[in-house]
Amino acid sequence: MSTSSSSAVERDFKRQFFKILFIVFVALLVCFLLFFVNHNENNKYIMKTLKLNGSAEAGDSIFKMNCVGCHGITARGLVGPDLHSITQRLNDKEIIKQVRGGLTPPMPSFEIDPVNMSNLLKYLHSLE
Numbered sequence: 001m002s003t004s005s006s007s008a009v010e011r012d013f014k015r016q017f018f019k020i021l022f023i024v025f026v027a028l029l030v031c032f033l034l035f036f037v038n039h040n041e042n043n044k045y046i047m048k049t050l051k052l053n054g055s056a057e058a059g060d061s062i063f064k065m066n067c068v069g070c071h072g073i074t075a076r077g078l079v080g081p082d083l084h085s086i087t088q089r090l091n092d093k094e095i096i097k098q099v100r101g102g103l104t105p106p107m108p109s110f111e112i113d114p115v116n117m118s119n120l121l122k123y124l125h126s127l128e
């Protein structure tokens with residue numbers, strides 16, 4: 001009698017355990033898929049941007065509209081750092097991540113299309 005009741009408890013416990021395990025597994029799977037899709041889209045964006053040959057002048061006006069408040073009108077730095085010779089320190093991929101990522105507050109993330117991003121890169125290269 002006592003053995004059968006304890007095994008029922010055991011079975012119940014096992015069922016609960018596998019249920020939780022299953023939920024954790026599904027949650028991890030969803031996280032992984034989201035990460036993968038996001039990563040893939042970022043890669044596509046970077047490839048597209050790097051294929052374009054932007055215009056430094058157009059990039060200059062994008063910079064004036066979005067970046068001068070923190071990096072200064074001549075990109076010599078204000079709240080944010082001086083961006084002259086930034087292209088010697090960071091490669092284009094890293095700069096794209098910096099601008100789109102919002103990984104270093106207070107610098108925000110920017111929603112910028114590949115054409116404008118390419119222009120911005122050309123402008124930053126022209127600062128050297």
Ligand code: HEC
Nearest residue numbers: 066067069070079080081086095098099104106107108110
């Ligand atoms: C709200 C202020 C702000 C704005 C607007 C802003 N930045 Fe920044 N930016 C910063 C700060 C602060 C840092 C330094 C972050 C850190 O590394 O701690 C930074 C860092 C950077 C860096 C990396 C510098 C380095 O030495 O690693 C790049 C490149 C950059 N910004 C480009 C831009 C561009 C391009 C724009 C416009 C599209 C922009 N930022 C707009 C504040 C800003």
